[in-house]
Amino acid sequence: LYTRMLKGEKDLPERHQLRIIHKEGYPVWIETTTVPINWQGKIATLNFIRDITEIKKAEEENQRLQEQLIQSQKMESIGRFIAGIIHDLNNILTPIKGFTQLSIARIGEHDPVSVYLKTIFSSVEKAEGFVKQLLAFCKKQKPKLEVLNMNDMIENIEDTLKRLLGEDILLVKKLSPDIGTVEADSSQIIRVILNIAANARDAMPLGGQFIIETSNVEIDDEYLKKYNGLKKGPYVMISFTDTGVGIPPNLADKIFNPFFTTKEYSTGMGLSTVYGIVKQHKGNITVHSEKGKGTTFRVYLPRVDKKIEKESAEKIDKIYTGNETVLVIDDDENIRKLIIEILKKLGYKPLEAMTTDIALFLAQFYNKTIHLVISDVVLPGIGGPVLIRRIKKYRPNIKVLYMSAFPENTLKKYGVDENSYNFIQKPFTIEYLAKKIREVLDKCR
Numbered sequence: 163l164y165t166r167m168l169k170g171e172k173d174l175p176e177r178h179q180l181r182i183i184h185k186e187g188y189p190v191w192i193e194t195t196t197v198p199i200n201w202q203g204k205i206a207t208l209n210f211i212r213d214i215t216e217i218k219k220a221e222e223e224n225q226r227l228q229e230q231l232i233q234s235q236k237m238e239s240i241g242r243f244i245a246g247i248i249h250d251l252n253n254i255l256t257p258i259k260g261f262t263q264l265s266i267a268r269i270g271e272h273d274p275v276s277v278y279l280k281t282i283f284s285s286v287e288k289a290e291g292f293v294k295q296l297l298a299f300c301k302k303q304k305p306k307l308e309v310l311n312m313n314d315m316i317e318n319i320e321d322t323l324k325r326l327l328g329e330d331i332l333l334v335k336k337l338s339p340d341i342g343t344v345e346a347d348s349s350q351i352i353r354v355i356l357n358i359a360a361n362a363r364d365a366m367p368l369g370g371q372f373i374i375e376t377s378n379v380e381i382d383d384e385y386l387k388k389y390n391g392l393k394k395g396p397y398v399m400i401s402f403t404d405t406g407v408g409i410p411p412n413l414a415d416k417i418f419n420p421f422f423t424t425k426e427y428s429t430g431m432g433l434s435t436v437y438g439i440v441k442q443h444k445g446n447i448t449v450h451s452e453k454g455k456g457t458t459f460r461v462y463l464p465r466v467d468k469k470i471e472k473e474s475a476e477k478i479d480k481i482y483t484g485n486e487t488v489l490v491i492d493d494d495e496n497i498r499k500l501i502i503e504i505l506k507k508l509g510y511k512p513l514e515a516m517t518t519d520i521a522l523f524l525a526q527f528y529n530k531t532i533h534l535v536i537s538d539v540v541l542p543g544i545g546g547p548v549l550i551r552r553i554k555k556y557r558p559n560i561k562v563l564y565m566s567a568f569p570e571n572t573l574k575k576y577g578v579d580e581n582s583y584n585f586i587q588k589p590f591t592i593e594y595l596a597k598k599i600r601e602v603l604d605k606c607r
């Protein structure tokens with residue numbers, strides 16, 4: 163450049179940025195500015211050199227933040243997109259599940275067709291499981307927390323794990339006998355374990371070992387220096403080690419991304435689901451891997467000092483019936499028909515409204531008591547919450563049960579009065595709806 167400048171060439175770039183090595187061995191960024199001048203009658207160059215290492219660092223940091231922002235925006239829009247799909251799927255699954263259940267009840271266990279119907283029912287439940295998995299990824303659903311012992315959890319799913327791993331992989335358990343309890347959603351924790359185990363299996367096509375270890379750990383400043391993402395305090399750690407192919411270092415920070423996969427026929431949702439679930443439980447997951455030797459995932463969950471409750475509240479052993487009048491509002495015909503059908507079966511007097519206008523008309527002119535209104539939250543026109551407020555003008559004592567295919571924690575957005583509402587998540591089982599209706603009707607205001 164200098165030579166070309168000295169030869170009098172015009173329009174050459176004046177500034178240059180270079181990365182050089184300082185004599186002490188560390189890299190430094192400099193910027194040179196070269197100006198052609200006349201020096202004692204000859205053409206010469208005047209050169210300035212400036213240390214721009216700090217500026218370069220700031221630029222790189224800025225770039226990194228930009229990329230992070232774009233990434234998080236991308237995740238957010240994927241999240242919104244998936245939330246929409248979840249809503250539609252829940253609406254589709256609700257009548258399939260309900261009518262299948264009703265059909266089984268109608269034809270009886272002994273009819274050979276009931277086997278077909280049960281297959282449909284279990285397929286729907288599988289689809290629901292899939293939807294829940296998507297939900298966990300969207301972080302839209304609060305986990306159903308119960309006090310759990312991780313050792314028991316692992317023992318409980320040992321058979322499933324063995325079947326998943328296959329004959330060539332040895333399952334080794336090293337469970338700490340005095341393991342503390344955690345507060346977690348058991349179905350989600352199972353999903354975490356099975357996803358990690360499935361990956362381990364794929365990493366050991368020729369067999370090997372899958373080692374699950376539990377221990378109590380204290381997260382202290384030392385730990386936090388190495389990993390962030392946790393608060394100080396007591397945790398239960400579950401580590402999963404395989405003797406598989408390992409993860410190449412350049413992929414290590416990508417494996418938790420949704421849709422990242424190195425497998426031909428996979429969706430790449432496994433670890434991103436795991437990550438979403440663990441974060442929802444205020445925990446953390448780390449990964450250590452050596453190529454050719456194997457991989458260890460460590461899941462940390464906050465430890466709690468609580469005892470395990472024995473009976474699960476979800477068990478419903480009697481069908482809840484009644485004879486009250488119930489107004490059902492849903493613009494989705496299949497769901498409306500399903501609820502009407504269930505209500506009739508349980509002995510209630512159902513009234514049906516497919517639009518908010520019809521509902522208001524009934525509220526105003528129906529000449530007997532309406533005890534309960536079951537309404538979808540999102541309805542065309544004025545929407546559920548406004549409709550309910552208007553119905554209450556005519557019938558201040560009416561009880562209200564909202565239902566939605568959207569998760570409960572999004573209801574505020576739709577104007578549901580937070581202090582006083584009852585809610586049922588679609589898709590529901592007949593037993594659950596029946597129990598909920600009875601519960602709302604029996605509540606004293």
Ligand SMILES: Nc1ncnc2c1ncn2[C@@H]1O[C@H](COP(=O)(O)OP(=O)(O)OP(=O)(O)O)[C@@H](O)[C@H]1O
Pocket residue numbers: 357361362365404406407408409417418422423424425428429430431432433434457
């Ligand atoms: N134990 C492991 N050993 C080696 N590589 C792993 C291991 N666990 C995950 N990986 C790598 O991380 C990638 C992402 O894993 P993830 O579970 O998210 O998706 P997947 O297994 O490819 O697909 P899916 O779980 O949806 O079927 C895998 O494709 C694989 O390359």
Ligand SMILES: [Mg+2]
Pocket residue numbers: 357360361431432433
């Ligand atoms: Mg996987």
